[in-house]
Amino acid sequence: MSSGHAAYHHATTGMFHRRSGGEKERSHLGGPEAWTIWLLATIFVVWLFAIQTGYGIVSPDIQHDANLTLTQVSLAASIYTWAFALVQFFSGSLLDRYGTRPLMAIAVALVTAGAFLYAGTTSFTTLVLAQIVLAVGSSFGFVGAGYIGGKWFDGAKYGLMFGLVQMFASLGSAVSQPAISAMLKHMSWEQLLAGFGAFGVLLTIAFVLVVRNPVATPEEAAAVKAAHEGKNVFVEIFHDLGACFGNRQVVLSALFAGASFGTMLAVGVLWGPRVQEARGATAGFAATLSALAWLGLAFGAPLVNVVSDRWHSRKWPAVVGILLQAVAVALFIYGPANGVGASAVVMLAVGLFAGTHMLGFTIAGESVTPAMIGSASAIVNGICFIIGGVLEAVPGKLLPASPDLADYRSALWIMPVVLVAGAVCALLIKEPRTETTPTGS
Known part of the structure; x- marks a missing residue:
């Protein structure tokens, strides 16, 4: 760790407990304000996950009303994930440098704008623009909530707090998918998406009024300023990203997590509803x-760190979990064409074992210096969405205009193969040497 990064980390991790004469009380780890800010960040993630996963439900209506093809619909979904991944690489480092205020409020505003654009989709160009705006804002959501958990709560609970964010996001997705399907019987998809946008306006206001960075003493603020004074922000970001990409553990953890969550994303957002229909x-x-898969992920995300x-x-x-996920995904694709109970169990298992991807964040965070946790987490999350984008786009290219079950089985073989490759990456990981308290304590 460079002296500048060391000073920055000391400043940002030590700003929670101190008082100085005549100054207001400093921020407290795990206090009411910490929980309020974390709750708002988690609501942001739940809301944007509902918009993401709702795409699989509203996309047939958008496809019909905007005169799009299935290839265009799947390509738009993959453009979202790739744009998300690209910006994601920078979002973690920006949070490390500037904190949550005002970045998180700007992110919520962008997702709100994207939701309104989404509601106004009339062509492929409009849909792609909406997906890109949504992706830029969303890239600060999950990592931002994890960052808040790391800054406002005890560091030993970093993995657990991250898992809780994923749990609530997945529970929200599990509820929102059938809810969206039911609401579409009483309103148009345009009205539904405009409703998401209206909620975003309220959430943006809440972020502006409530969310802030932990209070620093003048000495701590001076240390942060000294750490970055005269330095170009992009040079620092690329330095941190280069250091993380040069870390074998971070790369391997990102690849196995990407295989796990990327497959879950492709199933939960796009191919799950299509195959079941x-x-x-x-x-x-x-x-x-599809909601059952997200429900399974809600339990799997925090559970995997406890098991670890x-x-x-x-x-x-990680190895066992991702192999079990490969079996579940293979059953989802190639299992019997009927059987309500079996389909429900399989989809639940797909999500439950997809919780394995959370170990990627834990391993990456334990493999870098504390000042680079944001960058390492962003790399893991970015790779997750890059692989998810591939698994959405490639089958879309292989499918005919009106695919049947046999066509899906011929195109989706790539998903279990990617999961087996992810298991190989997990097998190559070395057990991280850490002196931290277990995440579940």
């Missing part, structure tokens, strides 16, 4: 089955 399910029941701590291992829970 090809099996003969109604649109409403297909949405419910109990096993005293990061590597082997």
